[in-house]
Amino acid sequence: STRGPGIFFILPCVDTFSTVDIRTVSFDVPPQEILTRDSVTVAVDAVVYYRVFNPTISVANVENAQESTRLLAQTSLRNVLGTRLLSELLSDRGAVSNHMRECLDETTDHWGIKVEIKDVRLPTILQRIMAAEAEAAREARAKIIVSEGEYKASKALKQAADILGQSPYAIQLRYLQTLSNIAAEQNSTIIFPLPMEFLQILRPSTTAVSLSRPHTNTPTLATSTDKDKDSSELFDPINSSLLRTDLPLVKPADTITTIAPVDSNSLTITSTLNEKLDSRRQRRQKHRLNALQAKTQYSTSTAI
Template sequence: MSSKSLLEVETAPSSSRARSKDVVQYNIQGQADNDDEGGCTSVFAGLLTFASMILILLTFPLSVWMCVKMVQEYERAVIFRLGRVKKGGAVGPGLFWIIPCIDSIQVVDLRTVSFDVPPQEILSKDSVTVAVDAVVYYKISNPMASVCNVTNASQSTRLLASTTLRTILGTKTLQEILADREHTAATILEQLDAATDPWGIRVERVEVKDVRLPQQLQRAMAAEAEATREARAKIIAAEGEQNASRALKEASLILSESPTALQLRYLQTLNSIAAEKNSTIIFPLPMELMGKYMYNQNQQM
C-alpha cells in the first residue's frame, strides 16, 4: 500500500430536489490507522510530534494561546497534520486543539454566498446577439471536498457559472430566452449543481437577472409591437361600426312601423337639444314634403 493517505469517495444518488445529486463522503484513514505505512515516514512524523509536544510543555502556559483555536458557528476548520488531512475530518464550531509546529488549518465558511455572473455576449440559436447576466446562490456542503478537491472553490464556481450560462443560452432562441426564464434558470441550476458536487458545493438558486438587446433590435421589436396594436385597434373600431350599423338598422325598422313612435323620438331629440341651452334648433322636414313643394314650384315656372 502507498505511504500516502488513502482518500476514498463514495457517491449515493438522491432525488430530494428532483435532480441528480451525489453526496460526496470522504473517509480519510489517518497515520495511526495505516499499519502498512513506510517506516521512515512514520518514525519521522513521530519524532516531530514528540518534539512539538516537548516544546509545548516547556513553553506552557504561553503555548496555550497558539494551540487553542476557535471557529464560528457557521465555519468549519480543515486540519492538515504534516501535509495530511487529520483523522476525523473538519472540526468546529467552537474551540479545538492543534499542534502549532506540525498542524495547519484552513477555515471554510458554510453560509450561502451570492454573486453576479458578468454579462455574457451570447449568440442565440436564431443568430441574435444578446447580453445576459444572472445571479447564483451557493453554499459549501462538504468542507473537506471544497478544500481537497479544488484549488479555489469560489473562483471555480464563478467561472463555471459563466461558461454554463453561455452554453445553455446558446441552444435557445431569442423568444425562449425572453419568455421562458424560469425553465432556463432551472436548467442552468441542474447542470451547475451536478458539476460542482464533487467540489462539495451545492448550488441553491440561479436567477436570470437581465437580458439586454441591441438598440436596432429593440427599435424593430417596438415598431412591430406598435403596428400590431394599430391593426388590432382598427379591427376593434370596424367591429364597433358594424355592430352600431346593425343596431341602427333594427331601430329604423321599429320606428318605420309606428309613425307615432317616430314623432315621440323627434320630440325627445328636441328636448335634449333644449336642455343644452342652444340658440339654434334644427327642425328636420320629411323629404316627401320637400319633393312636393319643389314640384309645385316647377309647375308655376
C-alpha cells in the first residue's frame, strides 16, 4: 500500500519499497527527422512536462515510468507530425502540441502520469520561412488596403471633376482657394498658372460666315461677288483673312451675318445690314467694319 511521509518499519527479507517523485519533471525530446504528409523532411524536437498523480499505479502498471514516458513522447511526436502538412506545422504549432498531448494522455493515464507538451521546436530554416511567409502576407494585405484606398480616392476625384466641370465658376473658386493656401504657407516664390480662358483664346479655331434668307431652315454660305467673276471672296472676321467660295451671290438686303467658330466654345455674333451697298468697295468696307466689331465683342466676352 501507499505510505505517506514519515518513519516506517520494514522487514528486510519480507517488505520492499519504491520511492516515487511526485514533482513535475521535464525532459527534451531529441531532434528527429520526420516526413510530413506532403513528403517534406523536417527535424523537430519538443519539450515535455509530466507529473505522477497516482504513485501506486505508476509503480504497479509500468516498470520505469520516466523512461517509458520519454520513449512514448518520441513515438507520439513522430506519429502526429507525420499526419500534418508543412504549412500546418509552420502556421499552427499550438494545435500540433494539443494533438500530441491528447495522444500521450490516452496511454499515460493508465500509468498515473499527466503529460503536457510545452513547445514543439522547428528548425531555424523553417522559422525563417515562416517569418518570410508572415511578412509576405502582411505586405499583401497592406497592398490590398492601399489599392482600395486609391480606388476610392480616384472615384471621389472623378465625381469632383464631374461636379466642377458642370460649373466654370466652381473651377475658378477652386483656383482662388488654392492660391490662398499657397499664400498661407509663406513661400518666397508663388507660381501662377496660365488661366484656361487665355488657352481657349490662343487655341486655333476655324470660322465661317453664313448668310441666310428669312424663313430658311438651312443656312447658305455666300458673299458678294463681281459680276465678271464666278468665284467670291469670303472675309474671316476672327483670323482677318479672306476665304474663297464658289457659292452663288445672295443679296445683302434683309440678310443676317452669322459668325460661328466651329469648335465647342463657339461664339455667334449677329448683326443686320441696314443699308444697301452699291459698289464692291463699299461692301468690302462694310464687311471689314462688321468683322472688327465681331472680333472686339468676341475678345470682350472671352475676357469676362
